[in-house]
Amino acid sequence: MRFGDPVSVVRVRAGGVDRWGDRLPETTTRIDGCSIAPTQSDEDSEFRHSVTTGFSISVPAGTDVRHTDEFRLPAPYSDGVENWHVVGEIADWRNPFTGWSPGAIVTVKRRSG
Numbered sequence: 001m002r003f004g005d006p007v008s009v010v011r012v013r014a015g016g017v018d019r020w021g022d023r024l025p026e027t028t029t030r031i032d033g034c035s036i037a038p039t040q041s042d043e044d045s046e047f048r049h050s051v052t053t054g055f056s057i058s059v060p061a062g063t064d065v066r067h068t069d070e071f072r073l074p075a076p077y078s079d080g081v082e083n084w085h086v087v088g089e090i091a092d093w094r095n096p097f098t099g100w101s102p103g104a105i106v107t108v109k110r111r112s113g
Contacts, residue, residue: 006035007035008030008074009031009036009057009071009072009073010028010080011031011065011069012026012027012071013026013027013028013068014068028072032060034057035058036055036057036073037055038053038055039054039109040054041054052109053112054107055077055109057073057107057108058105061101061103062101065086065090065106070083070085070086070108071084071106072084082110084108085110086108087107090105091104
């Protein structure tokens with residue numbers, strides 16, 4: 001069985017504000033060696049028709065991800081321009097006996113409609 005090749009994603013971090021209250025530009029960081037898997041989609045048609053789509057991104061151990069970050073995903077997962085919002089905290093996989101970590105999981109979602 002052959003699995004797909006690792007992909008690269010782009011982490012987008014807000015720049016904050018300067019001492020005058022002006023917004024600073026966002027910073028982007030390319031993260032190599034990732035894998036992407038779909039998560040459950042959800043549809044809300046009670047008040048408006050919208051669809052929430054999500055992915056789980058496996059990132060290398062030690063990757064700096066905050067719950068306020070966003071990600072840009074490559075094709076065929078997204079168009080590479082649209083930002084996907086991080087949901088919750090990064091899930092760090094760690095062996096409780098040795099401390100070895102094969103990586104971490106980041107959950108991202110976007111809503112359309």
